Amino acid sequence: MFKVTFAFEDGSKVEAFANAGDNLLEVARGANVAIDAPCSGNGACGKCRVQLKGGEVDSKKTLHISDEEFEKGWRLACMSKISADVEVLVPDIASAYKSRMKVADLSSKEEIAIFEKAKSQIEETGIQFRNSLEVVELQMAEPSLDDTMPDVERLTRALRKFMNLNRIRVPYAVLRKLPDVLRASKFSVKCVVRVTPNDMFVYDIFDSKEDVIMGGLAVDIGTTTVSAVIINMATGEILAKSSSGNGQIRYGADVINRIIETTKPGGIKKLQDAVIKETINPMIHEMCRSIHLPENQIYRMCVASNTTMNHLFAGINADYLRTEPYIPAFFKTNSMFASDVGIEINKDAHIIMAPNIGSYVGGDITAGALVSMIWNRPEFSLFIDLGTNGELVFGNSDFMMSCACSAGPAFEGGDISCGMRATDGAIEACTIDKETMEPTYKIVGEPGTKPVGLCGSGIIDVISELYMTGIINPKGKFVREGKRIRHDHYGMGSYVIAFEEEAGSSKNVEITEVDIDNFIRAKGAIFSAIRTMLSSLDFDVSMIDDVYVAGGIGSGINMQNAVNIGMFPDVPLEKFHYIGNSSLTGAYLMLYSTEAEKKTYDLAANMTYMELSTVPTYMDEFVGACFIPHTDASMFPNVHQR
Amino acid sequence: MPFNQKPQKFNAKINAVTIGSGDKTVTIGGENSFPFYTFDAPTENTAKIGVEISDLGLDEFSEGVKAYYEGATTMAEIAQKAAAIEGADFVALILDGGDPNGANKSIEELIEVVKEVAGAIDCPLVVEGCKNVEKDAELLPKVAEVLQGRNALLLSEKEENYKAIGAAAGLAYNQIVGAESAVDINLAKQLNVVTTQLGVDAKKIVMNIGSAAAGYGYEYVVSTMDRIKGAALGQSDNMLQMPIITPVSAETWAVKEATASEADMPEWGSADERGIDMEVMTAAADLAAGSDAVILRHPESVKTISKLIKALA
Numbered sequence: 001m002f003k004v005t006f007a008f009e010d011g012s013k014v015e016a017f018a019n020a021g022d023n024l025l026e027v028a029r030g031a032n033v034a035i036d037a038p039c040s041g042n043g044a045c046g047k048c049r050v051q052l053k054g055g056e057v058d059s060k061k062t063l064h065i066s067d068e069e070f071e072k073g074w075r076l077a078c079m080s081k082i083s084a085d086v087e088v089l090v091p092d093i094a095s096a097y098k099s100r101m102k103v104a105d106l107s108s109k110e111e112i113a114i115f116e117k118a119k120s121q122i123e124e125t126g127i128q129f130r131n132s133l134e135v136v137e138l139q140m141a142e143p144s145l146d147d148t149m150p151d152v153e154r155l156t157r158a159l160r161k162f163m164n165l166n167r168i169r170v171p172y173a174v175l176r177k178l179p180d181v182l183r184a185s186k187f188s189v190k191c192v193v194r195v196t197p198n199d200m201f202v203y204d205i206f207d208s209k210e211d212v213i214m215g216g217l218a219v220d221i222g223t224t225t226v227s228a229v230i231i232n233m234a235t236g237e238i239l240a241k242s243s244s245g246n247g248q249i250r251y252g253a254d255v256i257n258r259i260i261e262t263t264k265p266g267g268i269k270k271l272q273d274a275v276i277k278e279t280i281n282p283m284i285h286e287m288c289r290s291i292h293l294p295e296n297q298i299y300r301m302c303v304a305s306n307t308t309m310n311h312l313f314a315g316i317n318a319d320y321l322r323t324e325p326y327i328p329a330f331f332k333t334n335s336m337f338a339s340d341v342g343i344e345i346n347k348d349a350h351i352i353m354a355p356n357i358g359s360y361v362g363g364d365i366t367a368g369a370l371v372s373m374i375w376n377r378p379e380f381s382l383f384i385d386l387g388t389n390g391e392l393v394f395g396n397s398d399f400m401m402s403c404a405c406s407a408g409p410a411f412e413g414g415d416i417s418c419g420m421r422a423t424d425g426a427i428e429a430c431t432i433d434k435e436t437m438e439p440t441y442k443i444v445g446e447p448g449t450k451p452v453g454l455c456g457s458g459i460i461d462v463i464s465e466l467y468m469t470g471i472i473n474p475k476g477k478f479v480r481e482g483k484r485i486r487h488d489h490y491g492m493g494s495y496v497i498a499f500e501e502e503a504g505s506s507k508n509v510e511i512t513e514v515d516i517d518n519f520i521r522a523k524g525a526i527f528s529a530i531r532t533m534l535s536s537l538d539f540d541v542s543m544i545d546d547v548y549v550a551g552g553i554g555s556g557i558n559m560q561n562a563v564n565i566g567m568f569p570d571v572p573l574e575k576f577h578y579i580g581n582s583s584l585t586g587a588y589l590m591l592y593s594t595e596a597e598k599k600t601y602d603l604a605a606n607m608t609y610m611e612l613s614t615v616p617t618y619m620d621e622f623v624g625a626c627f628i629p630h631t632d633a634s635m636f637p638n639v640h641q642r
Numbered sequence: 643m644p645f646n647q648k649p650q651k652f653n654a655k656i657n658a659v660t661i662g663s664g665d666k667t668v669t670i671g672g673e674n675s676f677p678f679y680t681f682d683a684p685t686e687n688t689a690k691i692g693v694e695i696s697d698l699g700l701d702e703f704s705e706g707v708k709a710y711y712e713g714a715t716t717m718a719e720i721a722q723k724a725a726a727i728e729g730a731d732f733v734a735l736i737l738d739g740g741d742p743n744g745a746n747k748s749i750e751e752l753i754e755v756v757k758e759v760a761g762a763i764d765c766p767l768v769v770e771g772c773k774n775v776e777k778d779a780e781l782l783p784k785v786a787e788v789l790q791g792r793n794a795l796l797l798s799e800k801e802e803n804y805k806a807i808g809a810a811a812g813l814a815y816n817q818i819v820g821a822e823s824a825v826d827i828n829l830a831k832q833l834n835v836v837t838t839q840l841g842v843d844a845k846k847i848v849m850n851i852g853s854a855a856a857g858y859g860y861e862y863v864v865s866t867m868d869r870i871k872g873a874a875l876g877q878s879d880n881m882l883q884m885p886i887i888t889p890v891s892a893e894t895w896a897v898k899e900a901t902a903s904e905a906d907m908p909e910w911g912s913a914d915e916r917g918i919d920m921e922v923m924t925a926a927a928d929l930a931a932g933s934d935a936v937i938l939r940h941p942e943s944v945k946t947i948s949k950l951i952k953a954l955a
Contacts, residue, residue, distance in 0.1 A: 474839075
């Protein structure tokens with residue numbers, strides 16, 4: 001048995017014990033130390049870097065660690081075996097995915113404006129913003145020796161009289177507090193109830209003097225990030241917001257690696273715990289604390305997530321999604337309650353889910369489709385959700401078609417050596433001078449914040465600018481030389497956006513040919529999916545009237561640059577609209593409005609799902625799209641290098 | 643009703659690329675019809691055949707091939723005999739020995755071989771590298787340098803090393819650049835785009851779009867060639883209008899149909915025959931799919947394919 005100490009940059013430490021030969025990353029996982037490992041510990045991504053502070057580990061040297069860095073004690077956790085007592089430093093960047101992330105979670109003014117606009121558009125279509133939760137106030141006669149009705153009978157009679165319903169259910173949790181609340185309130189109470197045409201469920205009971213807030217929880221579970229809001233179910237007001245990395249990341253960056261992880265003994269439970277116990281529950285507690293709302297005053301939850309994520313959330317075997325013929329356990333379910341999955345809100349709270357429509361097109365897309373309003377317009381619109389999986393919906397008020405492609409985590413800053421989420425220090429926009437090759441950039445955060453890395457919109461800008469200024473060729477390889485262009489000893493080129501001295505971290509902020517290559521693949525996946533889906537309908541991109549872009553990539557996305565690199569079709573810029581985190585907005589709408597919930601089920605039922613992997617031309621389209629802007633330049637007539 | 647022939651006319655054509663210098667040159671490409679569609683348009687330049695020789699000499703070759711070269715001991719003599727094969731249009735020297743995982747000959751040694759072969763023959767010359775991208779990036783520019791004035795075709799520039807080879811062969815020493823990709827129309831075009839962006843004249847590029855022996859995933863080769871010709875002629879895609887050269891022998895002589903000995907496979911018959919059959923079948927299919935030139939090894943194959951071209955063109 002050896003002692004393993006994980007030290008963090010803030011000075012805190014976590015200790016664990018391990019046997020000789022244990023994998024350091026596994027030890028970290030066991031000790032709940034968050035180390036980002038998008039490749040699930042295959043030594044492929046190089047993100048799980050830790051620095052030896054004392055002792056030693058038996059570690060293989062990899063391409064991700066230079067000789068100099070190895071000398072300084074840097075190791076990949078996944079490639080290190082325990083061989084003695086050891087202390088390692090876990091740098092912030094390795095655990096940043098958990099703590100410091102900020103995604104499109106309605107926290108900026110722009111995002112709130114986008115959200116409000118979506119909400120009012122939905123309302124204009126005649127969808128009523130009403131749900132089945134209500135607070136009813138009751139005054140009951142106090143019992144006496146002449147009136148010896150038990151408390152629960154007294155309550156249900158009063159409710160029945162009040163609402164004229166035949167069935168009223170009072171759960172154990174209410175029963176338990178009932179006698180005391182009734183007497184303390186002198187039989188004047190408020191009840192939180194759910195009313196359906198002929199039955200009523202009593203969630204909670206309060207003294208009528210209390211101000212009762214009915215909380216609701218909407219959660220968007222992304223493969224990489226999770227965001228949530230707590231709302232007032234009576235008014236629709238957003239009371240608190242939160243976002244976090246998906247705790248499942250340490251089991252792999254993509255859904256396939258995670259599903260594989262669930263097939264190991266106890267795996268399903270482990271993945272469910274990672275998203276519920278480690279991610280969503282802490283978010284709930286944090287939000288509830290900030291607004292002084294007891295957790296059990298959240299009476300309904302809505303989840304929008306991709307098919308794999310909602311299976312893993314529900315603790316349902318997702319392995320059949322991964323293997324042919326790719327069958328999910330459910331598209332839609334209404335039989336889940338908070339206590340079933342261990343979500344720490346009112347244990348009787350109903351959990352509703354945005355419905356899936358295919359093995360890789362899930363509730364996040366149906367929720368997003370609701371928000372995009374494609375279904376309410378005669379014009380042909382394309383809805384693109386840029387996430388770890390890119391999902392597309394194309395159609396209008398008559399039909400909708402949908403498909404998904406695997407883009408990888410590049411849009412959220414994963415798979416990119418200096419990639420990061422759009423948080424403080426992220427370069428979110430960039431231009432490069434053609435002559436001097438000097439960059440000018442904009443950084444997320446207070447003025448004066450130093451650059452640490454690149455977020456999705458920054459990567460798009462940098463690659464577009466590198467291409468437009470002729471620094472890289474259409475394959476993403478460096479073809480110009482200068483002080484900012486460097487080559488490592490394998491000949492791999494890179495462009496330094498900020499040198500170590502200017503940067504807020506211990507290394508240059510730079511983008512390498514490998515990064516560019518990863519990004520080109522991601523954008524190629526998106527564009528080829530667009531082309532394949534449109535051509536299956538005998539459409540071409542010129543027939544698109546509007547493009548709605550959603551996803552955590554952020555409102556900072558520069559559409560012109562996204563067109564320049566061939567990620568989006570070359571259509572006039574005014575056709576592009578960024579609609580924020582449409583999955584979360586959709587979850588909010590479903591939570592708050594029963595009609596919106598029904599509408600989403602309708603949309604899902606009417607959407608045609610196209611499985612790209614069965615389309616023979618997809619691979620051809622993909623290879624053609626892995627070029628800047630595209631192998632067929634005639635598809636991008638307006639893109640010209642400067 | 644009388645039959646009324648409507649030729650399929652294209653407004654585009656494949657670039658005509660001339661290899662070699664002096665009196666003995668060959669021109670490949672130039673057509674504006676599909677291969678052997680003589681009813682649509684007369685064949686501009688018939689398909690050409692190169693004879694493969696290797697810096698490793700004859701050891702790796704089959705008995706039948708060795709028999710033909712009997713008596714030739716130096717590379718110069720081998721090259722001369724190769725050039726003399728009936729139906730041969732050019733000689734293709736493969737510098738197999740440069741492979742770091744094989745004989746790993748030095749660049750100087752290989753350059754000596756190139757000089758010896760070039761000095762011995764005056765027919766057009768194609769030089770292929772060792773297929774290792776790093777070694778080729780050093781080797782082929784040197785080859786381009788020593789062959790100045792020969793207007794030779796250098797195989798192959800690949801995505802990984804196009805800058806070094808494209809710049810040396812296409813820009814500095816004015817040779818023909820052979821652009822090799824892996825049986826994919828988009829990858830073929832992408833390499834042509836980046837090569838021309840280096841400044842290499844599109845008319846000085848010949849494509850090797852990748853090859854396989856018939857029966858070994860060969861459908862992809864046919865489909866890719868077919869679609870490249872379709873895009874080049876039908877859509878006037880000038881980044882796909884380069885003529886195609888296909889090194890056939892290196893593929894076909896490496897498959898079990900050609901390598902299995904008669905002792906192991908008596909029921910398969912003569913090993914040499916089998917090798918020729920594989921070579922002829924594959925080459926014929928390549929030509930029908932769109933290759934403008936093929937590289938073969940066995941004198942019998944060269945003779946047979948040459949007859950086929952004469953008969954159909």
